[in-house]
Amino acid sequence: MVMERYAKISKKDFSKWFSSLEDHGRLYGPKKKEGRHVFRPIKDISELDLNYIPTILPPKKYYFPQKEKLLKFSIKPFKTAKAISEFEEFVLFGVHTCDIAGIQCMDVVFREEPVDSNYINRKDRMTTVGIECLKPCDKYANCVSMGNHVPKGGYDIMLTELEDKYIIHINSIKGENLLHKRPYIKKCAPADREQLDVLRKNKEQVFKEEFIGRLTEVYTAFSKLYKSDIWRDVGKRCVGCGNCTAVCPTCYCFDVLDELEFNLNDGLRYRIWNSCQM
Structure with a gap:
């Protein structure tokens, strides 16, 4: 069932709400580490830092782990194997929103037949809370060129900071569950x-077309450069x-190995994780 509605929460109640999210499983979010940011387990709101540039490893590491156990096996007396869940x-x-767009790309791949059951099981247990950027987070950002400067789905909740409050876009039942029976959610x-709406309109003046041009132009340029000496x-x-490929939010290639x-x-x-470019 798909649902959609808007709510709001005052900034003074934000900490209370964030702490209550532990009831819905482990919390992962961006936190500072040695001058940069990483997605890590968050135990207290003081660790959370929402003003960050994209992390080196994208949050895909939680729904598509770098190293994942698939099954355990024995060779004798009979060959047996048991899936690990x-x-x-x-x-x-x-x-x-850029990382959320990456999540949507992964969905296209892993939900196609034959579906990847491990990915589906992990993803279906994940609730995604996005934060809308009000300005480019980095001088190398290409939000507009990729069409990701405005939220376009792929999340359960999207937060937009607006003066003394956050506007909450609830986009799923899982998102609704994070707000249920919390009287401070208005x-x-x-x-x-x-x-x-005014904020989104003003963002068009803040987010400008970036250095790489429009996405359609990139496709055309690369098709003409396929045999260029630049790649050599x-x-x-x-x-x-x-x-x-490890830092790319949309790379999904992997290798399978057995350890005795x-x-x-x-x-x-x-x-x-593996690279098809190697």
């Missing part, structure tokens, strides 16, 4: 919606570390 309810808090008045020059500088224990009989099968 380790899934938890969790809330992914403070996700930018109904959004028509005046609040008007303020939100870039390839000479590549050291084959694979980090470009010392008895050479029992083992675990994993899948790990």
Whole structure:
């Protein structure tokens, strides 16, 4: 069932609401670490920092882990295998619209037949709370070119800061559950919606077309550069570390490997992030 409505919460009640989200599973969000930001478990709102540039590793690591146990097996006396199902309810808090767009791309891949049951089980237990950027978070941001400067779905709740409050866009039943029986969550008045519309209109003046041009132009340019010598020059500088695909929010390639224990009989099968560019 798809549902949609708007609500609001005052900033003075925000901490109370955030603390209550622990009832819905582990909380993950952006926090500072050594001068940068990372998505990590959040135990207290003092750890949360919503003013951040995109993290080095995208939040996809929680619904598509870097290393994931798939099954355990034994070779003797009979070959046996048992799937490992380790899934938890969790809330992914403070996700930018660009990373949410990445999540939607992953959905397209993993929900196609044959569906990836591990991804589906983990994703269906995840509640996504987005935070709308009111200005570019970084000088290298390309929000407008990618069409992600305004929320366009893919989340359960989207928060938009507006003066002394947050406007809450509830986009799913899971999002509604995060607000249920919390009297400090108020109904959004028509005046609040008007303020939100004005804010979004003003954002068009704040978010300008970035250096790479429009997305359609990028497609055209790359198709003409497919056999360009530039790739040979870039390839000479590549050291084959694979980090470009690790930090990409939409890369989904993986490898599968088996690890045997010392008895050479029992083992675990994993899948790990891999790069199709290697």
